[in-house]
Amino acid sequence: MNTDNKAILIKANRLISAGDNEGFLAFCTEDTTWEFVGDRILNGKQAVREYMAEAYTEPPIFNVEHLIAEGEYLTAIGKISMKDNTGKLINYAYCDVWRFDNGKLAELKAFVVEIIP
Template sequence: MNNQDIFIKANKALAEGNYVEFITYCTEDIKWENVGGKTFNGKAELYKYISSAYDGITFTTENHIKEDNFVVELGRIVFEKNGESKRSSYCDVWNFKAGMISQVTSFVI
């Protein structure tokens, strides 16, 4: 399986709320950086974050670009909370190492 295939499977698991499956695609020392916000290190910390923060979030990948060990994802995200919706755009840069996701840098505006 190449990096693009892993990205597609992992991203699908994340979008469907299957966080346990998503984590299986990550290295033990995964780093997830929300630019302008918090950074999460390691599978346990990342799992705790996504399993709580991704509740009420819907995202749609509009395009992705693969180059060497990177996949750049562009899309739209909707945050639902207390009956209110907030729409944003995002760009995630996924870095792969030995066939696993080793880092995600996320920009949401």
Template sequence: MLVTTRASFPTVPRILNGISLGSRFVIAVGKISLKDEHGTSTKYDYCDVWQLKGGKLHELKAYVISIDR
């Protein structure tokens, strides 16, 4: 399921782990908190997977999971 939300920016993600797989992939795992249009803050875990080609960003896949219960 794809969920789209309006968030107030800027926000600063907190990177907990970073992993490099050779010169082709970089993975970042962390936490972020975003506010919706009503000012309600929601906490998320995230994982970004960057694929590099020629030393430049080629593709980004981002996975975000709400951790507020």
């Protein structure tokens, strides 16, 4: 199960990096919940779709440094770079804690911090 969850997340992230948000969303449950700690909570696939359309004006670049799995949980630690609404590339460090349900991304708790050069 842990190996499968890692493979699922890697494949899903590759789809986002290729600009295929709908392909990524196929890996999510309909009632997926995403919490960006200290920022916002998204409830449901449609809310995530709208967020991705707004935040990913260009596909983000992921650098996953570690994947740590236990049971239905998978933690991804790494860096992500994406453009803001002015087109400036911003670099972030992140720690995403995913909960899987029957092989799908059901819940995300994301800790994201901008890397100041």
